[in-house]
Amino acid sequence: MGQSNGPGDSRREMNGAGALWATLANHGITTVFGYPGGAIMPVYDALTFYPEVRHVLARHEQGAIHAAEGWAKATGEIGVCIATSGPGATNLVTGLADAMLDSVPLLAITGNVARHLMGTDAFQEADITGITLPITKHNYVVREVSELPRVIAEAIRIARSGRPGPVLVDIPKDIQLAAFAGEIPVPHARPEAPQPLPEVVARAQELLRSAQRPVMMLGGGTVDAAPELTALARAWDIPVITTLMGLGSFPSSDPLWLGMPGMHGSVAANRAISEADVLLGIGLRFDDRVTGRVNGFAPKASIIHVDLDAAEIGKIVRTHLPVRSDAREAALALTEGAQKLERPEWRAQIEEWKSRTVMPEHWGAGYAVKAVVDRLEPDDILSSDVGQHQMLAAQLARFEKPRRWINSGGLGTMGFGFPAAIGAGMAEPGVRSVVIAGDGGFQMTLQELATLKMYDIRNVKICIINNSFLGMVRQWQELFHEKRYSEVWLGDSNPDFVKLAEAYNVPGYRASNAEELPAAIDAWLNDPHSALLEVVVPNEHGVFPMVPAGAALYEMIETEAKAVSAEPTTSPTTAAATEEAKRA
Amino acid sequence: MTSETFQPQDHLISILVRDEPRVLTRITALFGRRGYNIRSLSVGNTEHPGVSRMTIVVSGDRGVVEQAIKQLEKLHDVVRIIDHSLEKYVDREMVLVKVSLTPETRVEVRQIAEDFRSRIVDVGRHALTFEVTGDEGKITAFIEQMRPFGILETMRTGRVALTRGSNADIPTQVYSGDSAALTPAVEPREEKARGVPNLF
Numbered sequence: 145m146g147q148s149n150g151p152g153d154s155r156r157e158m159n160g161a162g163a164l165w166a167t168l169a170n171h172g173i174t175t176v177f178g179y180p181g182g183a184i185m186p187v188y189d190a191l192t193f194y195p196e197v198r199h200v201l202a203r204h205e206q207g208a209i210h211a212a213e214g215w216a217k218a219t220g221e222i223g224v225c226i227a228t229s230g231p232g233a234t235n236l237v238t239g240l241a242d243a244m245l246d247s248v249p250l251l252a253i254t255g256n257v258a259r260h261l262m263g264t265d266a267f268q269e270a271d272i273t274g275i276t277l278p279i280t281k282h283n284y285v286v287r288e289v290s291e292l293p294r295v296i297a298e299a300i301r302i303a304r305s306g307r308p309g310p311v312l313v314d315i316p317k318d319i320q321l322a323a324f325a326g327e328i329p330v331p332h333a334r335p336e337a338p339q340p341l342p343e344v345v346a347r348a349q350e351l352l353r354s355a356q357r358p359v360m361m362l363g364g365g366t367v368d369a370a371p372e373l374t375a376l377a378r379a380w381d382i383p384v385i386t387t388l389m390g391l392g393s394f395p396s397s398d399p400l401w402l403g404m405p406g407m408h409g410s411v412a413a414n415r416a417i418s419e420a421d422v423l424l425g426i427g428l429r430f431d432d433r434v435t436g437r438v439n440g441f442a443p444k445a446s447i448i449h450v451d452l453d454a455a456e457i458g459k460i461v462r463t464h465l466p467v468r469s470d471a472r473e474a475a476l477a478l479t480e481g482a483q484k485l486e487r488p489e490w491r492a493q494i495e496e497w498k499s500r501t502v503m504p505e506h507w508g509a510g511y512a513v514k515a516v517v518d519r520l521e522p523d524d525i526l527s528s529d530v531g532q533h534q535m536l537a538a539q540l541a542r543f544e545k546p547r548r549w550i551n552s553g554g555l556g557t558m559g560f561g562f563p564a565a566i567g568a569g570m571a572e573p574g575v576r577s578v579v580i581a582g583d584g585g586f587q588m589t590l591q592e593l594a595t596l597k598m599y600d601i602r603n604v605k606i607c608i609i610n611n612s613f614l615g616m617v618r619q620w621q622e623l624f625h626e627k628r629y630s631e632v633w634l635g636d637s638n639p640d641f642v643k644l645a646e647a648y649n650v651p652g653y654r655a656s657n658a659e660e661l662p663a664a665i666d667a668w669l670n671d672p673h674s675a676l677l678e679v680v681v682p683n684e685h686g687v688f689p690m691v692p693a694g695a696a697l698y699e700m701i702e703t704e705a706k707a708v709s710a711e712p713t714t715s716p717t718t719a720a721a722t723e724e725a726k727r728a
Numbered sequence: 729m730t731s732e733t734f735q736p737q738d739h740l741i742s743i744l745v746r747d748e749p750r751v752l753t754r755i756t757a758l759f760g761r762r763g764y765n766i767r768s769l770s771v772g773n774t775e776h777p778g779v780s781r782m783t784i785v786v787s788g789d790r791g792v793v794e795q796a797i798k799q800l801e802k803l804h805d806v807v808r809i810i811d812h813s814l815e816k817y818v819d820r821e822m823v824l825v826k827v828s829l830t831p832e833t834r835v836e837v838r839q840i841a842e843d844f845r846s847r848i849v850d851v852g853r854h855a856l857t858f859e860v861t862g863d864e865g866k867i868t869a870f871i872e873q874m875r876p877f878g879i880l881e882t883m884r885t886g887r888v889a890l891t892r893g894s895n896a897d898i899p900t901q902v903y904s905g906d907s908a909a910l911t912p913a914v915e916p917r918e919e920k921a922r923g924v925p926n927l928f
Binding site for chain 2: 273274277278281282285287302453454455458459
């Protein structure tokens with residue numbers, strides 16, 4: 145076709161790199177996150193001809209891919225990241241695994257050495273498609289320049305369709321440079337969402353109608369069906385549990401909401417699962433952090449499992465009624481003909497469990513997290529890193545809308561939160577993008593502070609809960625390893641986080657007690673720029689309730705006091721849990 | 729000639745895959761990662777350019793096989809999976825067996841080989857190499873018969889299988905012969921899901 149390499153450029157014919165940008169632009173991709181290098185230089189050269197696509201230079205490829213994930217999680221649109229060959233590509237590995245486990249639509253583009261050098265252990269060569277085979281939904285090496293735009297379009301389609309996931313496209317350098325004269329493809333139409341079979345819907349409704357103690361569980365696959373699922377729960381008057389990934393799919397303010405299930409779930413959620421006679425699980429994969437010991441999970445319930453991905457149904461828990469369907473389609477179908485049934489005993493029981501929720505009243509990590517999340521508006525995006533602060537935020541924050549809670553659920557990636565908050569903040573510059581991190585995780589990707597300055601990002605608010613420990617590991621060592629605190633103390637070596645922020649031209653604030661905290665939060669949130677707040681909290685607080693690894697949900701430890709009184713080796717259950725913890 | 733010699737924990741499946749680089753790795757890596765055990769694997773081209781066919785013997789209980797099939801279904805390169813436990817099929821395996829010979833055993837070894845309708849493919853002074861084709865039971869029986877004489881080497885191909893009857897596992901209307909046309913034509917999951925014990 146002899147297209148130009150970019151707008152206003154008639155000097156050069158289009159090459160593979162230009163075709164890549166043209167295809168991305170055709171797919172409505174406005175922002176990509178990346179880091180240049182030798183084997184991707186033609187792509188960065190061609191970028192200069194595509195001003196309609198904004199490239200965000202991260203300070204590490206891991207920062208770039210987590211930012212792309214944050215973008216995708218906040219918007220539901222595909223996140224795109226770019227890296228060079230070898231070390232650039234391998235730095236994406238953690239983010240790809242993270243996106244795979246959390247079903248994030250992501251396109252990763254990597255450069256590679258020229259085709260004639262592939263397989264020779266050339267400089268900065270790594271077999272990235274081999275490396276990422278188990279942690280991508282699909283991946284490609286582009287073998288001919290004529291195929292490049294088609295492969296990119298197909299990769300985007302695969303990443304977005306069905307159960308979303310990451311797709312990697314590896315492009316040898318000579319293909320980026322080769323002349324391209326084909327058509328630039330337009331986006332594929334999105335395939336229709338699978339609907340549940342009418343007879344399956346009828347059976348599910350029959351089960352719900354006869355249920356005395358029903359409960360609904362919503363996972364990460366439900367975030368785009370929140371209104372329909374809310375209507376479904378209200379129509380049947382079924383209490384709702386949202387998993388860590390499903391927080392926001394049902395409004396926290398609704399009396400039917402029971403909180404989060406699992407290892408650090410609420411008393412109400414875990415007891416309700418343990419007592420339920422019908423459990424309607426939608427868009428979730430029954431992760432072990434959710435189920436606890438599988439043969440003790442929902443032991444009295446008939447389980448209806450609705451999922452788009454047939455392979456998830458029956459993978460972990462026995463399923464009485466499998467429903468392969470899109471969450472929204474299932475919600476609509478199940479709502480039709482719903483019957484509101486009075487179940488006063490079940491409701492009374494649930495209210496009693498809900499009343500057992502203990503709010504943090506004394507100074508500590510929980511108190512600090514609650515003070516911060518209480519100040520959030522429903523539109524604010526809340527990200528977290530991984531650890532105690534993550535579980536506290538998940539327990540204490542209230543979510544009225546989906547896609548306002550961003551965290552690394554499946555992989556538990558420390559270092560995820562801050563770059564993800566940057567990606568989310570760039571996707572929605574009009575809202576606050578708040579991240580709660582620990583002193584450990586923040587130091588894994590803190591170099592992205594530079595990204596805030598470079599792109600004048602003003603809406604990212606970083607809160608570091610500093611307990612001078614790798615707190616979650618310390619909690620496990622306390623409970624299951626007789627307080628042998630092995631390699632978890634950071635206090636002597638932590639930086640001055642306020643000075644650190646200031647070194648990157650980011651304003652820093654600090655609070656060290658309950659009296660200082662409100663004013664510090666005010667100053668931090670009201671700062672017209674992105675800002676950092678360090679909250680210094682006592683070292684040894686734990687997160688409760690807690691279901692020890694390997695225990696059933698009904699064996700949960702409800703409060704810290706009970707954890708202290710239950711010596712790890714006194715009961716067979718905790719002994720088993722200790723064994724499990726050692727293996728974990 | 730079908731499944732009477734099957735070990736109860738073995739399941740025979742065929743996987744039709746797009747003939748793309750690394751597709752064999754993709755399939756075997758999935759088995760490895762998920763902890764499914766492959767007892768035998770054979771791969772070859774099909775009558776359709778761009779499509780290869782694998783026959784895999786998976787060991788494990790019914791749940792393992794169902795989960796393996798469902799996970800395989802998700803791979804982009806997988807065109808179709810046939811679970812042979814759901815329909816009648818024929819299967820064959822070939823083996824080369826090198827048996828040691830002495831003047832005293834020569835006649836007996838040849839006689840056994842004849843009984844099994846085996847072909848001699850190499851004749852040496854001290855050894856004969858036989859080719860045997862048949863189902864797993866026949867091959868195992870042949871090896872057992874030869875064992876007392878001294879087996880020097882064996883090589884089994886792994887099993888191959890086809891569904892009985894006149895239906896082709898790849899409907900010809902799906903194919904135009906070029907692999908690019910393959911993608912949209914086989915896209916509907918219902919089409920792919922044939923042979924999977926369907927829960928839905």
